[in-house]
Amino acid sequence: MTSAESLPTSKILIADDNIPNCELLDAHLEAENYEIFMAHDGKETLEKVAEHKPDLVLLDIMMPKLSGYEVCQKLKENPETAGIPILVVTALHEKGDIEKAVKSGCDDFLSKPINSIELKTRVRSMLRVRHLTNERDRLLAYLAEVEKAAGPQG
Numbered sequence: 001m002t003s004a005e006s007l008p009t010s011k012i013l014i015a016d017d018n019i020p021n022c023e024l025l026d027a028h029l030e031a032e033n034y035e036i037f038m039a040h041d042g043k044e045t046l047e048k049v050a051e052h053k054p055d056l057v058l059l060d061i062m063m064p065k066l067s068g069y070e071v072c073q074k075l076k077e078n079p080e081t082a083g084i085p086i087l088v089v090t091a092l093h094e095k096g097d098i099e100k101a102v103k104s105g106c107d108d109f110l111s112k113p114i115n116s117i118e119l120k121t122r123v124r125s126m127l128r129v130r131h132l133t134n135e136r137d138r139l140l141a142y143l144a145e146v147e148k149a150a151g152p153q154g
């Protein structure tokens with residue numbers, strides 16, 4: 001399971017208060033056949049994550065209601081959403097901005113303006129890791145069931 005073709009269809013949430021930015025990210029990714037959802041503020045982002053359970057979140061920092069930092073922290077603190085990779089996509093690019101994003105729990109950081117090849121490469125890589133992690137967790141749960149059904153070894 002290493003090629004992009006062998007990955008299941010992935011769900012991506014694009015969270016940015018600037019609708020043209022969301023549409024631009026969507027346009028960069030549309031050829032990849034991802035299922036894409038959009039949110040335009042921090043509160044809506046949390047709601048869409050709960051509703052759609054995305055495989056990846058592309059998250060802007062400067063958003064109304066809750067900042068991207070706050071959204072990231074809330075997602076990483078929740079056991080149900082902690083495993084969702086978060087790629088911060090923002091115009092902020094100072095060292096302190098990157099450090100704050102990392103401390104809030106983001107998994108990667110991409111500065112605007114977006115380079116399409118870099119975006120696609122990072123998205124593909126993060127989704128590959130997400131799907132492999134999901135498969136590992138599924139197999140571990142199955143193994144635990146098999147061991148439980150087999151009873152104590154002795």
